[in-house]
Structure formats: structure tokens, C-alpha cells
Amino acid sequence: MRTVFFSSSRPSSPSHYSYPSSPHRSAPSPPLRVYMIDENLETAHDIFTKWDIDGGSKLDSLFAGSDRKEAKLFLRSAKDLQAAMQFFMSEGSSSEKLVRAQNLMQIAMKRLEKEFYLILSTNRNNLDAESVSSRSSRVSERSSTSDFEEDGSEVESQVARDSLSEVERVSELAMSDLKTIADSMISSGYGKECVRIYNIIRKSIVDESLYYLGVEKLNPSQFQKMDWEVIEVKIKSWLHAMKIAVKTVFYGERILCDHVFSASSRISESCFAEIAKEGAMTLFGFPELVAKFKKLSPEKMFRILDLYDAISEYWPEIESIFSFESISTVRSQAITSLVKLGDAARTMLSDFETAIQKDIAKAPVSGGGVHPLTRYVMNYVVFLSDYSGALTDIVADWPLSNQSPLPESYFSSPTSDNSPTTAISVRLAWLVLVLLCKLDSKAELYKDVSLSYLFLANNLNYVVSKVRTSNLNLVLGDDWLLKHEAKMKQYAANYERMGWNKVIVSLPELNPTANISPDEARLRFRNFNTAFEETYRKQTSWVVPDPKLRDEIRTSLARKLVPVYGEFYQKFRTMFRRQMGDESIVRYAPDDIGNYLSDLFYGAGTSRSTSNSSSSSLSSHSHERRVR
Known part of the structure; x- marks a missing residue:
């Protein structure tokens, strides 16, 4: 019979939502309607005063225990009372009844506000981000169904709940209770009180999670004064934190927020922004600090690429979780960090190439063996090939500034099409070529010509072996290998001819x-x-x-x-x-x-x-x- 009270044609106040009338039954006659409203007022008075916080109620929690009858009656009475208030305002009823209804509503909302707080605070462990994110699929299936609806879904919910563990049942029950209370408070015009409690508790949980993950807000000027060893430790910690923060903390918080405030996407957005924005900006701002570190050198390249890889890998999740326009700055910060890391990587690649070219030719290597520069450069380039995905993005629009008269075919990519690997193939082949040219000048240090050829054969063989047994094989291709293997054999033949x-x-x-x-x-x-x-x-x-x-x-x-x-x-x-x-x-x-x-x-x-x-x-x- 409570659907009778949903027939008001005027806007509800103070709720943001209107209540449609039932098209399947005619409204009762005015005397009967008034009688039913008065009866509902008395019912509301009895249950609300029983749970009145200010009235000295000693009852602990309306939602405690397995018996949900009292909670259902309380929420139903709140819904009926809201409809009665609309009726009084639409019919111009006595202000005495309206004031009484408003007072009862305040009592009810204070109780629900306390219940909301109790559920959030006592279920911190059950509503942790990991638990929520891991059960997001089940929650999404039940997000439109409340335990307090009377459409027969309660039986289905109970059957589904029976298949869960005790911890999972407690978690799902808490989420369902929070959603039901939030729906009731928002529809009754008390959304601000609900949101305030939710934001305070959930933000503390997110901030605490990030703190234990090692995410900290760093001052840029102090960051510049840190030793690289300290920064490297922070990078390793960040890489670990990034995965958990994106896939668990923020993802779980977004799921919980959307579920609890499913009645209002606007409220869900504002809550998530308030809870997650500050921590996310700190998390995604760290790579930019590293990229701007003034003491970067080629040896630090791989930590830069680790950071770049992490943001690239988790970008789809970042874009999805922080899809709200109100937190677009979070997405912008992640993109900014990605761009700055790319700039830093390009600078270090240029410095690395320059360092090869400027390597001072001192005494020749004893016995014509593999030069330390060869080992260093090839190990470096092999590691670079392990980051071919990130480097493909970084060097895609960064052409070689090659002033060498050597033919382009010598260092071109093995692919003939415009595939994404072309840029990185050219770049790494060019670095190897710079090394080989430097080795040619170092071979001239040997007084014995045959020994110089043996030196070249040894070093080119080392280069070819490194390419063959690493990802460089895929990046440079078989044609590159065949060409340089033939060159190595020619060096060996020249050694034999000259030496013997x-x-x-x-x-x-x-x-x-x-x-x-x-x-x-x-x-x-x-x-x-x-x-x-x-x-x-x-x-x-x-x-x-x-x-x-x-x-x-x-x-x-x-x-x-x-x-x-x-x-x-x-x-x-x-x-x-x-x-x-x-x-x-x-x-x-x-x-x-x-x-x-x-x-x-x-x-x-x-x-x-x-x-x-x-x-x-x-x-x-x-x-x-x-x-x-």
C-alpha cells in the first residue's frame, strides 16, 4: 500500500529524486489516504524513537546480527515517511503533521548516519581494496539488488551468499548495507551527511594503504639532492606500489564507491575524486621527478625504462579508473610523467652514443681480445632490446641526426615495411655501427696487421654472438646477422693470410x-x-x-x-x-x-x-x- 504515497506530482523536497506513481492501481479515497498516512506516522514514531540516538537508546546497531526484520521495517518506515511528507506538502496539510514528520525524519537519518559510520569503521578489513576488487564481478552482478527489496530477489541473494566464505559473506553484506543506507539518506535529502562520513573514513584507508606501499610526497628540490642509490631504492618501491595501487587500491575503491552510491553518479564521482585524487597525483607524479633528475646518465637508463613500462602497462586501467572529468588531472599527470620519461630516455641515448664516439683510444687490448668497450656497449644494447616495446614508443618520432657518409643500408632496419619496430631497429643498429666504427680505430693501435684483424674478428664475433642469443636477434633480424657473420669470417681470413x-x-x-x-x-x-x-x-x-x-x-x-x-x-x-x-x-x-x-x-x-x-x-x- 505504500505505493499510494508515490503519486505526488510536485517536486519532492528536500530529496533530489521524484517518486513515480503506480500506474496499476487507483489511489484510495482522500479519507482512507489520510488515515493510512496517520497510521504510518505512528508506526514511524514507534520504531524511530526506539532507535533514537538523542533519546538515549541503548541499542547498539540496527544492522547487527542475522535478523534483518528490524532494519527492513526501519528503512520501509523512512521511505513511507518521505512519501507522507510529500503528501502533506502537496495537499497543504496542517503544518503540525509536517513538522512532526520532519522531526521523525531527522531522528531516522541520525540513526542511519551512525549505522553508516559503524559499518564503515568496523568493516575496514572486510572492505579493504583487495577484497573489494577481487569480488568486483560478484558485486557488479548484485549491485542493483538490495537485501531489503521485496521482489523475491532475497532468496536468490541468500543462495549466492551460501556459496561464499564467511569473510566474503561479511564483506558483501556490509556493501549491501552501505548501499541501502546511502540510497535512503540520499533520497531523503541527507546525502551530504552520508558523503562526509564516507569520504573521511575511506580516504584514511586509501592514504594508509599508499603509505604502507611506500608512496610519499617528495619535495622536488630535496629530490635533486638525493643520491642515486636512494632514488633507485625508491624506484623499486614505486614499481611494486604501482601495480598494487592501480590494480587493487584505486580499482577496489572505485568499485566500492560506484556500488555504494549507485543511486547517484554525481555523488559517486565526487566521493571517488575526494578519496583518491591526492594519492593518485602523488603516485603518478613520482616518475616525473625521476625524469627531471639532473644527474641522469646512460647507466640509469633502465630504471627510466622500468618506470615508462609501468605507466604504459597500466595506462588502460588508469584511464578506466580515473575516467571522471573531475579527476582528469590524474590522467594528465600520468601522461606528463610518460612524456618526461621519454624525453629523458632520448637524452640518455644521445649521451650514450656520444660516449662511445669519445672513448679515448689508449693502449691496445692484450692479445687482440675482446675490448671492454665492446662488452659494455653490447651488454647495454642487449638490455635496451629487452625494452623494445617502450623504446619503440620513445624513438618512433625521433629520427637519426646522422652526418656520417656511411651508407644508410648498413644500419637500416631489417624490415622493409613501416611496422612499429622499424624505428627501434634502426636506432639499435646505429648504436652497434657506432661501436664497430670505434673498434676500427682501435684496431689501428696494433703494430702487427694480422693481430689487428684478429682483434676485429674477436670483437665482431662477440657482437654477433650477443645479437644471436638475445632479443636483438628479433630487433635487428636475420639479414643483419648474416651480413655481420660474413664480415667476421672475412676478418678471420685476413688474420690467417697476414699472420701465417x-x-x-x-x-x-x-x-x-x-x-x-x-x-x-x-x-x-x-x-x-x-x-x-x-x-x-x-x-x-x-x-x-x-x-x-x-x-x-x-x-x-x-x-x-x-x-x-x-x-x-x-x-x-x-x-x-x-x-x-x-x-x-x-x-x-x-x-x-x-x-x-x-x-x-x-x-x-x-x-x-x-x-x-x-x-x-x-x-x-x-x-x-x-x-x-
Whole structure:
């Protein structure tokens, strides 16, 4: 029968909402309506005074316990009383009844205000952001259904609740109670009181959550004075906090806010803005402080990219959670931080390139091994390739300011289309090219040309290996790899040609039909011995760190030397018998040559199985290998 009181055609006051009349039944006659209103006033008086806070009620909570009958009766009476007040104003009834109804309404709203506070304060743990966000799907399904509606949905709600744990049941019940009270207070014109309590309690919870996550408001001038080690710790803390804050704290708070104040999107927006704006601005403002740090250097690049990655990854959630126009400044702050981080990253990439170009060429690397600059640059570029997603955005509209006369095809992207990876491919290929050009100048420090080629082969092999075994393989592509592998093999071939030319030319080009005199054979053996021993001694300190390249070079040398020397050895070794006290003409068997080659490229004058630090040791060792 309470639908009878929803028939007023005048605007309700002080509520913001109007109550439509029921189209399915005719209104009772005026005497009957007045009688029913008076009866509802008496019912409201009985229950409201029972729970009157100012009247000294000792009852703790209207919504405590499992019995909801009293709470349902209280809310129904509040709804009926609001309709009665509308009737009195529309019919011009006596001011005495209207004043009485208003006084009863104030008693009811004070009680609901206290209940609202009690539910919020006693359920801080049950209404934490993580719990709310994890159960958002269930809440959204029931957001339009209250436990106090009498349309038969109570049974469905109870069935759904039976499948939940005790903590989940308490949480869902608290959310349902909060929504019901908020609906009642807002419809009765007491929305401000409801919002005030909600904002105070929930903002303290959000601020406390962010505090324990390590989110703090920092002064820009003080930030500039911090050591990078301190800032790096704060960055790690922020990265952890960012995920939880966005996916749990703010997301859960938005879900709770939208659920409790589903009766008014305007109120929901204002509450969420009041609760979350300050903390969100602090959270999303931190990366901008880091990006503006004056002591940034290329080594700090990866923390900048971590921050950039985090904002990019969570941007869809940020945009969704903070979609209200009233908190557009939060979205703007996140975008500003992203832009500033991109600017800082581009500056550091430029500084990194400049540092490669300005690396001072000091003494050459011992033994022609991998240069420290090569290791540093390639490790750096490999790490950059792990951030290809972020870097693609950062360098997309940042063309190379290349003044080099080198052909563009040398450092262009392996892709021929305009795919998003083109910019980052070009950028990283260019950094590698800058390194290779610098290595060319460092190779000139070696007085021995063959050693300079071995240096280039070692370093380019290191570069190629790093590309092949990292994300750079995907960024630079197979064409880049094939081109530079071929270049590395050419360097190795040049080393063999320049380093072992004297040994190779000392061997005769044997012809089965040609006759070689003993004197000429003796000269050939002596020339070979001298050239081989000189070359071997010189190269015992040379190094090839990569086992695969080391084996390839030794195998290639063996193929050039051993077969030719072996044939010459087999044909002429019987001509020369070592006399007592004479120097041996035939010092090495073919197997000896292979053994000596296998000892090369371990560096520091040592070999895998022997130590040949002087010419006398080599000669002594060779004399022990008697002609068989």
C-alpha cells in the first residue's frame, strides 16, 4: 500500500529524486489516504524513537546480527515517511503533521548516519581494496539488488551468499548495507551527511594503504639532492606500489564507491575524486621527478625504462579508473610523467652514443681480445632490446641526426615495411655501427696487421654472438646477422693470410712429376722451421676467447698447413738424418704441427698443455720430437 504515497506530482523536497506513481492501481479515497498516512506516522514514531540516538537508546546497531526484520521495517518506515511528507506538502496539510514528520525524519537519518559510520569503521578489513576488487564481478552482478527489496530477489541473494566464505559473506553484506543506507539518506535529502562520513573514513584507508606501499610526497628540490642509490631504492618501491595501487587500491575503491552510491553518479564521482585524487597525483607524479633528475646518465637508463613500462602497462586501467572529468588531472599527470620519461630516455641515448664516439683510444687490448668497450656497449644494447616495446614508443618520432657518409643500408632496419619496430631497429643498429666504427680505430693501435684483424674478428664475433642469443636477434633480424657473420669470417681470413703467410709460402707447391734437389729440400725445411717457430712464438700471447671461433681458426690453419707439409715431409724426411751435434733439419712431424696449433689462442704466453715463454723452450721442445 505504500505505493499510494508515490503519486505526488510536485517536486519532492528536500530529496533530489521524484517518486513515480503506480500506474496499476487507483489511489484510495482522500479519507482512507489520510488515515493510512496517520497510521504510518505512528508506526514511524514507534520504531524511530526506539532507535533514537538523542533519546538515549541503548541499542547498539540496527544492522547487527542475522535478523534483518528490524532494519527492513526501519528503512520501509523512512521511505513511507518521505512519501507522507510529500503528501502533506502537496495537499497543504496542517503544518503540525509536517513538522512532526520532519522531526521523525531527522531522528531516522541520525540513526542511519551512525549505522553508516559503524559499518564503515568496523568493516575496514572486510572492505579493504583487495577484497573489494577481487569480488568486483560478484558485486557488479548484485549491485542493483538490495537485501531489503521485496521482489523475491532475497532468496536468490541468500543462495549466492551460501556459496561464499564467511569473510566474503561479511564483506558483501556490509556493501549491501552501505548501499541501502546511502540510497535512503540520499533520497531523503541527507546525502551530504552520508558523503562526509564516507569520504573521511575511506580516504584514511586509501592514504594508509599508499603509505604502507611506500608512496610519499617528495619535495622536488630535496629530490635533486638525493643520491642515486636512494632514488633507485625508491624506484623499486614505486614499481611494486604501482601495480598494487592501480590494480587493487584505486580499482577496489572505485568499485566500492560506484556500488555504494549507485543511486547517484554525481555523488559517486565526487566521493571517488575526494578519496583518491591526492594519492593518485602523488603516485603518478613520482616518475616525473625521476625524469627531471639532473644527474641522469646512460647507466640509469633502465630504471627510466622500468618506470615508462609501468605507466604504459597500466595506462588502460588508469584511464578506466580515473575516467571522471573531475579527476582528469590524474590522467594528465600520468601522461606528463610518460612524456618526461621519454624525453629523458632520448637524452640518455644521445649521451650514450656520444660516449662511445669519445672513448679515448689508449693502449691496445692484450692479445687482440675482446675490448671492454665492446662488452659494455653490447651488454647495454642487449638490455635496451629487452625494452623494445617502450623504446619503440620513445624513438618512433625521433629520427637519426646522422652526418656520417656511411651508407644508410648498413644500419637500416631489417624490415622493409613501416611496422612499429622499424624505428627501434634502426636506432639499435646505429648504436652497434657506432661501436664497430670505434673498434676500427682501435684496431689501428696494433703494430702487427694480422693481430689487428684478429682483434676485429674477436670483437665482431662477440657482437654477433650477443645479437644471436638475445632479443636483438628479433630487433635487428636475420639479414643483419648474416651480413655481420660474413664480415667476421672475412676478418678471420685476413688474420690467417697476414699472420701465417710466411709459413705458407715457405712450403713448396709439390708436383708429383717435379724433382726437388736435396739442397732445395733442406732450404725448404729450414725456411719452414724458421717461419713456423717465429710465428708460433709471436702468437702464443694472442687470444681468441670464443671456443667456437678458436676451433674454426685452428682448423682452417691446419687445413692450409698440415696436408702440404705432410706430403713434403713424407717425401723428403728420409734424406736427412740428424748427426750427433748437428741441428736437426726435419724438426716437426705433421702431427706436431697440429699439436702446436691446438695450443694457440689461450693468451698470456701460455697454452692449453704447454708453456712456451721463450725461444729456447720452443727449440728444446722441438728437438725432443725426433724424426721417426
